[in-house]
Amino acid sequence: MFDIFDRIAAEAVERAKAQNQAVALERKIRAPHNRRSNWTGDRQTLHEIGSLIQLRHQGPCDTDDGETYLRAALPWIITKAGGFLSEDHEARVADWCRVSVPRLDRAAIRECIAEARERDGRQRLWWSAQELGDLLRLTTDERERSRITRIRPAGMTPRRFAAYQKGREAVKAKARRIAQGSTPREQSKAQLEPWFALNMSRATYFRRQQAGTLPSQIRDRETVSSAAGTKYLQPATDRSHIAERTVPGPASKPRPSQGVGAVGHTPSGKARAVPPGRAVALPLPEGGVSEHPDMLGGGEWRQIGAPLSDYAGGVLPDNLVRAVRDAQRVRQMTQEAVARQIGVSRPQLANALQGRFGLSRSAAANLLTWLAA
Template sequence: MGRRDPEPPRMFDIFDKMAAEVVERARAQSQAVALERKIRAPRNRRSNWTGDRQTLCEIGDLIQLRHRGPCDTDDGEAYLRAALPWLIAKAGGPLAEDLEDRVADWCRVVVPRLGRVAIREGIAEARERDGRQRLWWSAQALGDLLRLTVDERERARITRMRPAGMTPRKFAAYQRAREAEKAKARRIAKGATPREQSKAALEPWVALGMSRATYFRKQQAGTLPAQIRDRETVSSAADAKHLKPVTGRSHVAEQIVPGPARSARPSPSVGAVGHAPRGKPRAAPPGRAVALPLPEGGVSEHPDMLGGGEWRHFNDVLTDYAGGVLPDDLVRAVRDAQRVRQMTQEAVARQIGISRPQLANALQGRFGLSRSAAANLMTWLAA
């Protein structure tokens, strides 16, 4: 009699084995993830503060805010219903032997008007909800039960309850508004200007009777009434801070250099010697240059340390220059006036109505100036 082959496994047994392997692999993976989380964020074992304690503390803060102490009104039952799930969790469960005594101790401090009968009724209701898996209150249900308002939530700094009657969409908008307020407070603390105090919101050009573009153009040029008044009223002696470079955040009174008489614009015009590099800007009309006045009688230059040289006035080098390459004496006079007035080369070029590269090339003798630019230069030098 021959040997019989073993009976092949049934198809259902193969499927059951595969399912068991999948379940075992998923369980092992879940245990590994839980262990990794536990290692990464170890719990502070010295602290016994939990979420249950936080919720009970916030309920107590709300009672203190509303009643200035323990609750002495008929709202005690609502507070007890709200706190019972967390009191039961602290006692060890709804079937704990000393549950009633623990709840009575809490009520004696927070809601002293409640008696043993009301406490037993509340515990019975909580056990009935626990049997239906409805013991715990959600954040929204807890806020609706206690009729929590937005003002009370912010004043008591409550985080585990939502305001009453607030949908998830409204609560998300409320959170966004709160974050925006916090970000605004941080920006103001760092020195930023609030948006409601910005010039776009205040529109100061309306009170001055000018357009928005004219206002900012005059502000850049330093010809606004407030800027002119600040320059006229500052009578203190020169300080070292006036020698610092002017920035956009400095005070108006510190900006001792007025702005351009006219913004430079690209123009195909040609100077006396030829084209200026990078396109020659159109110069301001003659007589439009605005400059700070020099002291009366001119400004003298002190002789060098070796005793050479003579006292020289800037007014002595004013010639009949009408355009073209600048003479050496005129170049020296321009540089000395710039130094005495404590101006940058960019500020001098703006007041004359030309670009800074064009002024630099003219002072170096590479290119000349047109008639209008020359007239403005002489007006600025003689101011």
């Protein structure tokens, strides 16, 4: 009875192995062939050490630095050979030395292997990227020319190496932008500042550039191939003539928008600057309006909206501020509406009424006109 169960189990195991082998074979057939499929980080480090030797010595190392190169490469050579327990690890090391450092004798090779074995006993066999760079005295120029990525330059702190990597990424990004047709930053107008050479401000330069009236743009329009002429420029002011300037288009008018009110749709437009002396407001009653300042019966009566013709701009006097507030209250207007009537913004009017800033002459004339309406 037990023999039957053992035979069934053995057959099941054989079937499972056959299925696994079939699946592995199918995956191997489907997988794309890659010659560098066994390329690991250890092989990469060993390859970079060989590239550094090739760069410095134009071939194998023929100086006394061979022992340094062997000490740096030993951990990866031993790993590739199968470890210190492998029987042919010394032969693998000798083969590498024969190709890269042929001047190194067998005694020096065995001494380096013994040192590596002692470090392995202290679990310090492997070099870090910074320790390897310090051992090989790798410079940034050698690192970039050999395209080394797994060894850091000598004497680099983590902060300095991060700044070095950031600078390299910036250089690569700049090269990509130039390849895409962008202007380098050092050739931009913000760095060159061409408006100083033309004796004009930055805003004027860009305004004339948009209008097409810069001297360089005017020279580009000339049809002759000789030296750039100055017939379009006035000799005294260095400005272009009227005929060469861009013709201004018609002034834009406020587009009426439909707003729904109590009596239906009413057209309304955005506020525009009001010319001096053309303020429009609801008129006050004839003779003015008198209002008592104190609801309890105290105080004196005063006239609202009395014209004050001696104000010509600047900080508003107290009596004028009081007259503006009284007229606004009697006419039942908002501060935004009053500011629109006299051609200023609401914050500007609020600052003027608080005494923070003054009004210009045109705004003062509009204010007096609005009070006397």
